[in-house]
Amino acid sequence: MLKRLTKALRPILIGLSVVVAVVACSRIDLAYRNLDTLVPWSLGDYLDMNREQKTWLDQRLQQHLAWHCKTQLPGYLDWLDKMREMVARDQVTDQALQQRTAEARQAIARVTEAITPSATELLRGMNDAQVEEMRQAFREDIRERQSKYVETPLPKQIQNRANRMEKRLTPWLGELNAAQRQRVMSWAQALGDQNRQWIANRAHWQQQLVLAMEQRATPNFEPRLAQLLQRKESLWTPEYRAAFQNSELQARSLLVDLMRESSPAQRQYLQERLVKVRTSFSELKCLKG
Template identity: 60%
Template sequence: MSRWFKHIAFMLIVALALGACSRVGLAYRNLDVIIPWTLSDYLDMNGEQKSWLDERLKEHLSWHCTTQLPGYLDWLDRLQTMITTNQVTDAALQARAHEAEQAIAETAREITPSAIELLKGLDDKQVAEMNDAFAKDQRKRQQEYLKPSLDQQIKERGARMEKRLNDWLGPLNTTQQQRVATWSRTLGEQNTQWLANRVHWQKQFSAAVAQRQSPEFPQRIETLLVNRESLWTPAYRQAFANTEAQARSLFVDLMAESTPSQRARLLKKIEGVRKDFSDLKCLKAGKQG
């Protein structure tokens, strides 16, 4: 389930929790997936740091597979039951989203001490490179998500969502396509709000790392990684709640308009993710133990 932790935006319950779960085995071979921000994107580590991190990640990975994955299987069961029994409601989706958020927070808490230790050991050159990478990330995303006109942003957002849905449901009918277009229009300038909050978080992270030898550093990093919502701007808090509500409404309506073949495809895709989890050797070893 690579990238669950990285700037999670509730686009759609299935996209949130399942969309990035394809090829679970590959994700589990890519050890940095359980870090809540992508080290390789922002940090140029030396050999000693990479070796240390590798060992830590193996430990975290073992913990994650044996203690967390069984809960994901139960979560997938609940998702399948919702679809099979035609109980895809706003309340049910809120419950599944809350469960996913709790799982994310639990893993973030587990790996935060390693993140703190790694960050404490960075030299000034590495910190400068990290800040440069943040700035590059901001420029890239502004170019991609803010430079187009609002009409174009809305069109591209709808196209991205339709592409995800086609993967999970198969081709959308005309009514479903129109509903996706309405959803995208309703979000309006969400790109601006999302990116502003991302920049806000990165600035606070950089400020914390600049003071990485201070006694307050561990607590600041824990807040940034585990309780990042507490640092959101009031405007983004409101925007995020709206984004979640609109995503739930979209999915409820799409499922209400879904065909038997679309539901069958969705259930088959979820079952595929479930099998990928169940087949992981670490999970089997835990059951045998």
């Protein structure tokens, strides 16, 4: 399935998620769910490929992974070193987090750009039945997310949001203290009703992709798909753009405060965690080769 690339890249890219997952969007967890950026490679959740398409994907998958490990991974090691130095020197500031986030996004953008030609070729070859299957699956996806994240009363949404964030933070900081848990709750409250804007924007993007798929046999398909993949923010709804900006601001503030309220043991725990992630990267055979 197309989602295999997501699974294959996940352990390679996990280091980027330390900041991006929290700062970029509160719904992204620390297992690099920010690979939502690479949506075409997760379309296996929405359609079935035939044998020829699966074989083709397997071949491209290996090529992309080899390129990624040899050309992109060394930069991730440097990025993790910067993260660890920030923690060691007690320099987790808003400005520093903005810089690390910008670097991580640039890395994500390079991967997205690299896979766009393959995504274009794959999606262009989809037949009408597969496109219709995608359309129906997108509708079901939005219905499920609305039921889970929007139809729930707002106080419950906020509590669930806080619970998810605590769960994401624990593997990096250990158990949160009372002040940190309260700070997570105030962060969750500050995001308000953003679930509604997030899902509406997701539906808007999916609709734009389906419209593009209807033109997949035309010369306009390739540049349109490139925009959908590489410049998704250009298609955001105004409401989601505002919610996203607020989300980033609130998340950076959260991280700064959590580190300010952290104990020496938590900071040591975080540094050790970062070291382990870096070590796992540096020992990959593809990097050594």
